[in-house]
Amino acid sequence: MNIILIGMPGSGKTTIGKRLADILGMDFRDLDCMIEEETGRSIPDIFRESGESHFRDIEESVCRKAASFENTVISTGGGAILRQGGMSLLKESGKVVFLDTPVDTILERTDFSGRPLLKDDAGRIRRLHEERISLYRLYADIVLDNAGSADETLKNAVNVLDRV
Numbered sequence: 810m811n812i813i814l815i816g817m818p819g820s821g822k823t824t825i826g827k828r829l830a831d832i833l834g835m836d837f838r839d840l841d842c843m844i845e846e847e848t849g850r851s852i853p854d855i856f857r858e859s860g861e862s863h864f865r866d867i868e869e870s871v872c873r874k875a876a877s878f879e880n881t882v883i884s885t886g887g888g889a890i891l892r893q894g895g896m897s898l899l900k901e902s903g904k905v906v907f908l909d910t911p912v913d914t915i916l917e918r919t920d921f922s923g924r925p926l927l928k929d930d931a932g933r934i935r936r937l938h939e940e941r942i943s944l945y946r947l948y949a950d951i952v953l954d955n956a957g958s959a960d961e962t963l964k965n966a967v968n969v970l971d972r973v
């Protein structure tokens with residue numbers, strides 16, 4: 810069974826995913842890293858040179874590949890929920906955890922300079938949250954509150970995952 814982390818950009822999927830995999834003795838993969846490895850290009854370069862729609866095509870194909878992983882904590886990119894085909898397959902491969910971080914907390918915590926959709930634009934983050942929140946909830950098997958410290962969130966994650 811895999812554990813698939815979804816949520817807003819800057820919500821902590823990569824950070825929490827890596828640490829959760831260590832704690833649980835599982836493998837870890839970050840889908841943004843897979844995209845950069847497979848294309849040999851950085852995510853900002855893909856957005857700039859080829860556009861968002863092309864990026865989503867690549868992201869969906871990486872989601873489909875990741876659905877065949879086993880015993881892996883998979884951190885998705887924030888927009889992976891936008892393509893139903895890839896996301897549904899991922900969901901079948903394990904438990905989907907929505908990392909629920911308040912928008913204001915995201916804005917306080919994260920440096921958005923390397924994230925093409927955001928670029929320090931608080932309004933853009935709020936609009937993205939409004940557009941996507943129903944999809945994050947739709948795909949989630951577990952909603953994990955990440956308003957506090959990473960240590961607290963990891964403790965809660967281990968408890969909740971023990972019960973599913």
Ligand SMILES: Nc1ncnc2c1ncn2[C@@H]1O[C@H](COP(=O)(O)OP(=O)(O)O)[C@@H](O)[C@H]1O
Pocket residue numbers: 816817818819820821822823824825884918919920955956957958959960962
């Ligand atoms: N409770 C927390 N959970 C996750 N990340 C946190 C937390 N508190 C602070 N951070 C910081 O917030 C940022 C989250 O970024 P990242 O893990 O890349 O998010 P994502 O992969 O969802 O875009 C990191 O700089 C991390 O150190």
Ligand SMILES: O=C(O)C1=C[C@@H](OP(=O)(O)O)[C@@H](O)[C@H](O)C1
Pocket residue numbers: 816817818819822823841852885886887888889924925926
């Ligand atoms: O939310 C999004 O649309 C995106 C989130 C990013 O990943 P993180 O959620 O890990 O920041 C990355 O995939 C790309 O910049 C687009």
Ligand SMILES: [Mg+2]
Pocket residue numbers: 822823824839841884885886
């Ligand atoms: Mg990430």
